[in-house]
Amino acid sequence: MGKQVWKPGTMVSPVPPVMVSCGSLEKPNILTIAWTGIVNTIPAMTYISVRPQRFSYPLIKESREFVINLTTRALTWAADYCGVKSGADTDKFSVCKLTPAPASQVGAPLIKESPVNIECRVNQVIPLGSHDMFLAEIVAVNVDEVLVDQNGKLHLDQSGLVAYSHGEYFALGEKLGSFGYSVRKKPKNNPASRKKRLGKRKRA
Structure with missing residues (x-):
């Protein structure tokens, strides 16, 4: 099967439809952004x-400040x-029944409703052309306590995050793996390894 060659376009997908809050507590505003991501670790x-x-x-x-709020299934209508x-x-904030905090x-x-x-x-x-990029340092992260277990691990998969792909919103689905799983060694005590060891003992 061949490939069609298209003109340059925004084809990286899916992307996060985040809600960006700005302004002040007295006069807050929200805009939904799909062009966002992480560009550096230290500093974040x-x-x-x-x-x-x-x-x-x-x-x-003017303020040089904003907050990226992650969007969940429950917040999809508001994000749109x-x-x-x-x-x-x-x-x-008023129309979407959201709370500025x-x-x-x-x-x-x-x-407040974002996890x-x-x-x-x-x-x-x-300045890039159609858009200007605001390159920013992450100075703090606020996380809902219900997503953090007793060991301090964040379970973001339990928040119901959504993705945006070419004009449509999607709920994130099943887990396919975790970082590094492709090269991770299988534990020796797994059923397959145990069965193999027992087979070798019987033959011996």
Whole structure:
């Protein structure tokens, strides 16, 4: 089967449809962003790409702060709404019945209903063309306690995160593996190894 060659386009998929909160507790706003990700580990850094025409653009550029709020199945309607409506004439927090809550390190509010809120402080604004990239350092992460077990391990898979792919939202499905599973050695006490050892003993 052959390949069709298309013109350049935004074909990396799926992506996270995060809700970015900005402004202040007194005048908060939300915009939904799909162009985001992690760009560095130490220091922890992320980015969001925003069209200059968006209502939230000057709010973020002037304050140089924002919060990335992860979207769950329960928040999908709100994420979609916040992506198509403008904060210039809509109180998105009110319409979506979301709660602006104080962040720990930045002036922008976080969305209380989101399980993970990533507080960010802008380092650079990089014009790219249709969008400007806000390159930012992650200064704090807020996590719902219900997702953390007694050993301090985060079980983000239990939060019901969603993905966005070419205009559609999808709930994340079954687990296929964990980081490094392709090269991880199987434990010696697994049933297959035990059966093999017993077989060797009988032949001996």
